[in-house]
Amino acid sequence: MLERRSRKDGIEVTFVLPREDPPGPVSVVGDFNDWQPGIHTLQPRKDGKRAVTVALPAETTQFxxxxxxxxxxxxxxxxxxxxxxxNRLHT
Known part of the structure; x- marks a missing residue:
């Protein structure tokens, strides 16, 4: 699931997954981090899910x-x- 929040210079996208599905560490990788695993690793949240937030520029397409x-x-x-x-993400 994606959560979006506007910023004056772009958008913040929070990537959200269940805490244990799939098990073990999970990274979101894409154009915004040169497809490098481990840069944006999802972390546990209080609501029982895990997530990571990435700031992206406005009016771009990210994969x-x-x-x-x-x-x-x-x-x-x-x-x-x-x-x-x-996945394709339009900001």
Whole structure:
């Protein structure tokens, strides 16, 4: 699930997943971090989910996926906008 919040210079996107599904550490990787795992690792929240927030510039298109332990790549099921194997996010 994605949560969005406008900023004066762009948008903050919070990437949210259940705490244990999939198990182990999960990173969101994409254009905004040069597809480098571990830069944006989801952390536990008080509501029982895990999340990470990324600041993105306005009026751009970003592509992303999640990477879990064991080299398990997957998409955000709440986002239907895709380009091939990747989620597409318009800011």
């Amino acid at each position: 992303f996926r999640y990477l879990a332990a064991g080299d398990y790549w997957f998409n955000d099921e709440s986002t239907e906008d895709r380009d091939g194997a990747n």
